[in-house]
Amino acid sequence: xxxxxxxxxxxxxxxxxxxxxxxxxxxxxxxxxxxxxxxxxxxxxxxxxxxxxxxxxxxxxxxxxxxxxxxxxxxxxxxxxxxxxxxxxxxxxxxxxxxxxxxxxxxxxxxxxxxxxxxxxxxxxxxxxxxxxxxxxxxxxxxxxxxxxxxxxxxxxxxxxxxxxxxxxxxxxxxxxxxxxxxxxxxxxxxxxxxxxxxxxxxxxxxxxxxxxxxxxxxxxxxxxxxxxxxxxxxxxxxxxxxxxxxxxxxxxxxxxxxxxxxxxxxxxxxxxxxxxxxxxxxxxxxxxxxxxxxxxxxxxxxxxxxxxxxxxxxxxxxxxxxxxxxxxxxxxxxxxxxxxxxxxxxxxxxxxxxx
Amino acid sequence: xxxxxxxxxxxxxxxxxxxxxxxxxxxxxxxxxxxxxxxxxxxxxxxxxxxxxxxxxxxxxxxxxxxxxxxxxxxxxxxxxxxxxxxxxxxxxxxxxxxxxxxxxxxxxxxxxxxxxxxxxxxxxxxxxxxxxxxxxxxxxxxxxxxxxxxxxxxxxxxxxxxxxxxxxxxxxxxxxxxxxxxxxxxxxxxxxxxxxxxxxxxxxxxxxxxxxxxxxxxxxxxxxxxxxxxxxxxxxxxx
Numbered sequence: 001x002x003x004x005x006x007x008x009x010x011x012x013x014x015x016x017x018x019x020x021x022x023x024x025x026x027x028x029x030x031x032x033x034x035x036x037x038x039x040x041x042x043x044x045x046x047x048x049x050x051x052x053x054x055x056x057x058x059x060x061x062x063x064x065x066x067x068x069x070x071x072x073x074x075x076x077x078x079x080x081x082x083x084x085x086x087x088x089x090x091x092x093x094x095x096x097x098x099x100x101x102x103x104x105x106x107x108x109x110x111x112x113x114x115x116x117x118x119x120x121x122x123x124x125x126x127x128x129x130x131x132x133x134x135x136x137x138x139x140x141x142x143x144x145x146x147x148x149x150x151x152x153x154x155x156x157x158x159x160x161x162x163x164x165x166x167x168x169x170x171x172x173x174x175x176x177x178x179x180x181x182x183x184x185x186x187x188x189x190x191x192x193x194x195x196x197x198x199x200x201x202x203x204x205x206x207x208x209x210x211x212x213x214x215x216x217x218x219x220x221x222x223x224x225x226x227x228x229x230x231x232x233x234x235x236x237x238x239x240x241x242x243x244x245x246x247x248x249x250x251x252x253x254x255x256x257x258x259x260x261x262x263x264x265x266x267x268x269x270x271x272x273x274x275x276x277x278x279x280x281x282x283x284x285x286x287x288x289x290x291x292x293x294x295x296x297x298x299x300x301x302x303x304x305x306x307x308x309x310x311x312x313x314x315x316x317x318x319x320x321x322x323x324x325x326x327x328x329x330x331x332x333x334x335x336x337x338x339x340x341x342x343x344x345x346x347x348x349x350x351x352x353x354x355x356x
Numbered sequence: 357x358x359x360x361x362x363x364x365x366x367x368x369x370x371x372x373x374x375x376x377x378x379x380x381x382x383x384x385x386x387x388x389x390x391x392x393x394x395x396x397x398x399x400x401x402x403x404x405x406x407x408x409x410x411x412x413x414x415x416x417x418x419x420x421x422x423x424x425x426x427x428x429x430x431x432x433x434x435x436x437x438x439x440x441x442x443x444x445x446x447x448x449x450x451x452x453x454x455x456x457x458x459x460x461x462x463x464x465x466x467x468x469x470x471x472x473x474x475x476x477x478x479x480x481x482x483x484x485x486x487x488x489x490x491x492x493x494x495x496x497x498x499x500x501x502x503x504x505x506x507x508x509x510x511x512x513x514x515x516x517x518x519x520x521x522x523x524x525x526x527x528x529x530x531x532x533x534x535x536x537x538x539x540x541x542x543x544x545x546x547x548x549x550x551x552x553x554x555x556x557x558x559x560x561x562x563x564x565x566x567x568x569x570x571x572x573x574x575x576x577x578x579x580x581x582x583x584x585x586x587x588x589x590x591x592x593x594x595x596x
Binding site for chain 2: 194197198200201203204205207208209210211212213214215216
């Protein structure tokens with residue numbers, strides 16, 4: 001990976017994330033820290049959608065399906081194994097396998113973009129209705145009762161292969177930040193590999209990518225699966241942050257929210273969607289405490305404003321504004337220098353004529 | 357001595373409902389040949405081209421490319437045979453730079469180091485040096501066509517299929533495109549679909565005339581233009 005300008009900024013962001021992880025628990029209240037783990041989980045979900053939509057060009061309207069499957073698989077496995085070590089692996093794997101199977105039928109079946117959005121959304125909603133109907137005692141996997149719309153209580157994470165040492169809720173914050181930062185680094189690395197560059201090329205023009213010999217179905221499937229795995233990892237953090245998983249994780253509101261984060265933060269960036277998730281989460285919870293306007297109304301308004309006025313999203317708009325401002329400043333400096341040189345020259349000439 | 361046949365279609369047909377866009381076409385192309393496919397609009401040459409390149413699966417008949425049955429294969433499977441394809445509407449990666457576009461084509465078949473050197477060679481070969489860092493979507497139409505040609509040749513194909521490479525070009529741009537095509541032809545067998553007669557005359561190759569989904573005549577440009585049937589179906593309406 002070369003130290004291009006993008007990568008320098010990415011390094012700065014990672015550093016900022018690390019500093020925040022270390023410093024935040026000392027500054028912020030315990031309640032805020034515990035609350036933060038949930039937001040971080042959502043940010044990981046946003047990151048995964050930012051990867052597959054922003055770089056892979058795959059509009060997945062049901063990214064929460066993999067997020068929710070990660071959360072459920074973690075919870076169910078942790079209850080059955082009496083520890084979280086295997087549960088973490090199983091959760092990520094379950095989300096990835098589910099994404100791979102769903103993706104196989106969509107990409108190898110040559111489903112077009114619009115239908116892909118519909119299918120992924122529908123799958124999420126099917127999971128929602130399905131899990132809401134599992135309230136009886138007969139719906140259980142091993143020792144884990146699915147609990148219908150009440151959901152399942154998630155066992156806390158523990159130190160690797162030490163079930164007797166569970167993490168406190170405030171420690172989940174560290175794990176969450178670690179997953180977010182590592183996930184971000186993985187995504188940033190991925191988009192610069194041959195694989196990542198081909199994925200971007202497919203986003204730009206799928207037919208051309210095929211004509212130069214790439215099997216685009218395979219690339220899209222791999223991208224989709226990786227996105228599913230990252231979303232699944234986010235689900236694990238979510239289950240720990242909230243302490244419980246319910247079918248609501250699959251509802252329409254959440255799947256739409258993920259799309260809005262990416263649109264607001266900026267498609268084609270990785271940090272944008274993450275920032276979008278943080279910003280909108282705190283905006284909506286602040287609005288909730290005010291109790292003046294309906295949350296959904298504001299979210300809808302934000303979406304409309306962004307689609308119409310800031311279609312590229314916050315981060316890309318900011319970057320191009322920054323670049324523009326910088327080149328303007330550089331141009332002004334150059335002009336100033338030229339003017340100064342010119343005035344110096346003319347004053348020199350004046351002196352010469354004086355001497356004559 | 358006649359060289360070996362490298363592209364062959366046997367009774368190739370492509371029907372869209374009742375429309376026979378390509379109707380039982382038998383077509384042969386020999387190694388190192390440069391062949392132009394011409395015909396008025398709707399003659400079936402582009403559909404024929406799409407059947408060759410895997411963009412369409414023919415209704416019946418076979419496409420054989422060097423002992424490989426290419427019938428109904430996908431474009432990337434055709435490309436894997438060492439076939440470079442340029443489509444009618446420029447298909448390029450608009451959001452990416454010129455070098456990134458060409459690199460993606462070169463890297464498909466070569467290692468990282470070889471792909472890098474192939475990319476800079478191709479940029480030089482097509483004289484794209486001045487615009488190498490530009491985003492392709494912001495280039496002029498003719499330049500985008502050359503970028504696409506660059507992607508085709510960067511993969512070092514033995515067979516090159518071009519669909520209207522000179523469409524929408526100015527006279528100077530056409531001249532350069534002809535140069536490029538002649539140069540590509542030194543190493544590769546080529547099929548060029550075109551309906552600009554001026555352009556075909558400049559290439560001066562053997563010509564296959566399509567009409568109503570069939571091959572009307574196959575000969576040199578002079579013989580073709582002198583043929584009364586061709587005059588009737590094509591030059592009569594197209595003008596020359």
